[in-house]
Amino acid sequence: MTKNSNGKTSARAGYHHGDLRRTLVRIAREEIAQSGAHAVSLASLARLAGVSQPAPYRHFADRDALLEAVTTEGFDEFSATLAAAASAGEAGGALKAMALAYVAFGEANVELYRLMFASHVVPKAGSGSALEAAAVGAFNRLREALSATTPADRVDDEAHLVWAQLHGLVMLKADGHIKRPLSQLVEVSSLFNRG
Structure with missing residues (x-):
């Protein structure tokens, strides 16, 4: 180089x-x-x-195809990060470990995170695409963690609520509305302390 x-x-x-x-x-x-x-x-x-x-x-038909490849790679890494956190978490603490990993990923990769969650790339991905599979795979990590402590008929709703809160924290921090480390907020939130 x-x-x-x-x-x-x-x-x-x-x-x-x-x-x-x-x-x-x-x-x-x-x-x-x-x-x-x-x-x-x-x-x-x-x-x-x-x-x-x-x-x-x-290798890429256009700029959108390149951004889709970057976003897919980002989701693959994000999903692996969440899975590693869940497996390292203590019994009943997988959700909190994943929440901490989620906000750490978002804080460390602000612009990639924006591409993954605040752009047109994922909604435009075709059904059955590698990007769709990677994005759904990341969400399923959260669903798996919640299934240990949440009734089956509530897992999807709870997963969306948890995801929305974590996403909101990352975006508020990225846009300068939260100054302190997000891990501090996750640590004190009752939403992530389930057992």
Whole structure:
């Protein structure tokens, strides 16, 4: 990797044709983290990757397809984070562990989180798409944790309520309305302390 004239990373020196798709997703994530998804274009990614402007189109039909790949990867990581937290949580404490992992992920990945939860990408994903499966998989992690302490006919409603509260906390923090660490709020909330 080399730095270009504006200080951004370029893959030109280390690029191998077999990994352009992965390289584009990685660079897109870096750009999203730094400037938000609105700043990402296939042309700029090609420049940063050190390839011709048409090269990204061999892997992505358009910008939306690239953002869908980034969002899918984000949900896969998010789901794995929630699963790891749930399995590490004490008996009856899986929900609280997941809530803490949820807000930590959101705080650490603000712009990726916005792409995942506050953009058109997920609603536009096709039925049966990898993105839809990844997003539903993340939600199902929460449903699984709640099923241990919630009557079966209430699991979906409770999962939506918990998800909404966590989402609201992450977005309020991201927009500057909450100044303290979200983990402090999760720790004191009765919503996440079920046993």
